[in-house]
Amino acid sequence: MTxxxxxxxxxxxxxxxxxxxxxxxxxAALVYALTQSDGQAARIYALFVVVGVVVAxxxxxxxNRVAKARAARQ
Numbered sequence: 001m002t003x004x005x006x007x008x009x010x011x012x013x014x015x016x017x018x019x020x021x022x023x024x025x026x027x028a029a030l031v032y033a034l035t036q037s038d039g040q041a042a043r044i045y046a047l048f049v050v051v052g053v054v055v056a057x058x059x060x061x062x063x064n065r066v067a068k069a070r071a072a073r074q
Contacts, residue, residue, distance in 0.1 A: 012063070015059065016059070019052060019055055019056045019059065020056070022048070022052045022055075023049060023052035023053060023056065026045055026048035026049045026052055027045075027049055029041075029045045029048070030042060030045035030046055030048075030049055033045055
């Protein structure tokens with residue numbers, strides 16, 4: 001494996017970890033806001049959760065397409 005491939009794999013792993021942390025922290029904040037009956041904050045945190053899930057789904061889709069394209073070339 002070449003250095004750029006290793007760097008790409010590491011970058012993808014860090015990105016995945018950041019997105020998962022984003023989602024879990026947003027979910028925890030959403031639950032806390034709901035238990036405190038803070039509707040305004042709950043809406044904001046729900047939006048953060050949705051954005052995190054959309055980013056994760058988009059990253060998964062792009063990664064899947066790249067993997068299929070590489071498999072087809074080899």
